[in-house]
Amino acid sequence: xxxTEKQQKMRDGEYxxxxxxxxxxxxxxxxxxxxxxxxxxxxxxLVIPEIMLFCKxxxxxxGTELTRPLIEDVERFVVPTTINPTILDLGKADALRIPRAxxxxxxxxxQKSLAEYEGRGAIPNYSCTPFFDFFFRRGEHLGGAESVQVxxxxxFNGARVNRETGPTSLAVAVTGxxxxxxxxxxxxxxxxxxxxxxxxLTRDGLSDADYNAISYYAGRVVVDKIPVFKGLPTDxxxxxxxxxxxxxxxxxxxxxxxVEGVTPEATTLAEAFGxxxxxxxxxxxxxxxxxxxxxxxTARGEDVDYVALGCPHCSLNELREIAIMLHxxxxxxDVVLLVAASTIKYDLARRMGIVEAIxxxxxxxxxxxxxxxxxxxxxxxxxxxxxxxxNSAKNAHYxxxxxxxxxxxxxxxxxxxxxxxxxxxxxx
Ligand code: F3S
Numbered sequence: 336x337x338x339t340e341k342q343q344k345m346r347d348g349e350y351x352x353x354x355x356x357x358x359x360x361x362x363x364x365x366x367x368x369x370x371x372x373x374x375x376x377x378x379x380x381l382v383i384p385e386i387m388l389f390c391k392x393x394x395x396x397x398g399t400e401l402t403r404p405l406i407e408d409v410e411r412f413v414v415p416t417t418i419n420p421t422i423l424d425l426g427k428a429d430a431l432r433i434p435r436a437x438x439x440x441x442x443x444x445x446q447k448s449l450a451e452y453e454g455r456g457a458i459p460n461y462s463c464t465p466f467f468d469f470f471f472r473r474g475e476h477l478g479g480a481e482s483v484q485v486x487x488x489x490x491f492n493g494a495r496v497n498r499e500t501g502p503t504s505l506a507v508a509v510t511g512x513x514x515x516x517x518x519x520x521x522x523x524x525x526x527x528x529x530x531x532x533x534x535x536l537t538r539d540g541l542s543d544a545d546y547n548a549i550s551y552y553a554g555r556v557v558v559d560k561i562p563v564f565k566g567l568p569t570d571x572x573x574x575x576x577x578x579x580x581x582x583x584x585x586x587x588x589x590x591x592x593x594v595e596g597v598t599p600e601a602t603t604l605a606e607a608f609g610x611x612x613x614x615x616x617x618x619x620x621x622x623x624x625x626x627x628x629x630x631x632x633t634a635r636g637e638d639v640d641y642v643a644l645g646c647p648h649c650s651l652n653e654l655r656e657i658a659i660m661l662h663x664x665x666x667x668x669d670v671v672l673l674v675a676a677s678t679i680k681y682d683l684a685r686r687m688g689i690v691e692a693i694x695x696x697x698x699x700x701x702x703x704x705x706x707x708x709x710x711x712x713x714x715x716x717x718x719x720x721x722x723x724x725x726n727s728a729k730n731a732h733y734x735x736x737x738x739x740x741x742x743x744x745x746x747x748x749x750x751x752x753x754x755x756x757x758x759x760x761x762x763x
Contacts, residue, residue, distance in 0.1 A: 373512035385448050461678050463481050533621070573650050582728035654693070665697050674700045677702075716739075
């Protein structure tokens, strides 16, 4: 791979051990994908295992062993660096009914890690939706992990970013470059499969859960090919865009989608496909939507322990809607209603009285925390959680998968989730 003089010096250790290990890692990744060179990035987005996924015990130590050598003698990240959600908002642990013993066990590694990354300049947004808070321009190259931000930035912002891993996202923040392969190259960004949405589906409008269900089904069909959606409303708001992105990253291994007339590289179908014919075509109608709902609803009966909203993190509009839906009502005492937002949106919502409104009705708004698959997927069995209701296909999928089927899920719209939080039952 062709390296600049500066990159070669990094490789030779002139910029320290952390930078040397980081560039070595990126070179190896680049070689696997036949990258010709490195491309400078505008920013990176970190996913740190012991902050988000494995927060205690041996697993947390393995996480730090994987990441710390990359930042060993690094003073500052060289590009703006955002960071994914944490596994728990410590300030809300009691309200979330997380046992003290669990919190005490995780705290030391967790807090030390936060300090390590913030101390090197990571922006403490703690969110998988940095695209709601920061500007990413068309054609800008980015680094970073977290499939939601990858899909959203490639698809709706026209930026260029690959699905990187936790360690490589860190290596990019340390070096400011990433190998030029995959979605950094124009020829790999064209659509391959036409996903036709049956007009019957959109006639009465689509709910947040419907966008999830469409995306979840499409992912199972396209697997590793970029879909081009035809027939979706061209006035999709930020929440709809977010929910169309996220399940594709779960049921498929891709980092990009197109929506005709909405995404910047798909003003027409011909542009989206680069003038070529689709390799495949699929239609999504009521039957296909229903199959997604059936897969994601694994709970039997009406019981609900937790209602988890904000996967990916809530937009300000969603937070407002939740406050409005709860107005004058009370969450059922047997249920925890967990609503998650980035630290930035949380602070805004607090200043606007939205946090107080939701919490006044008995909900718990968390700041910078992943509201489900991290804590309930990895630790649901230990915490004794049996049933989680959610409007997120990603959350439903991973809670079940990561808990080995121990935690079951109800999947439906935000409205339906709120109704279940109020009544304590998931009613059909
Ligand atoms: Fe974000 Fe956690 Fe969902 S990282 S996409 S809230 S699983």
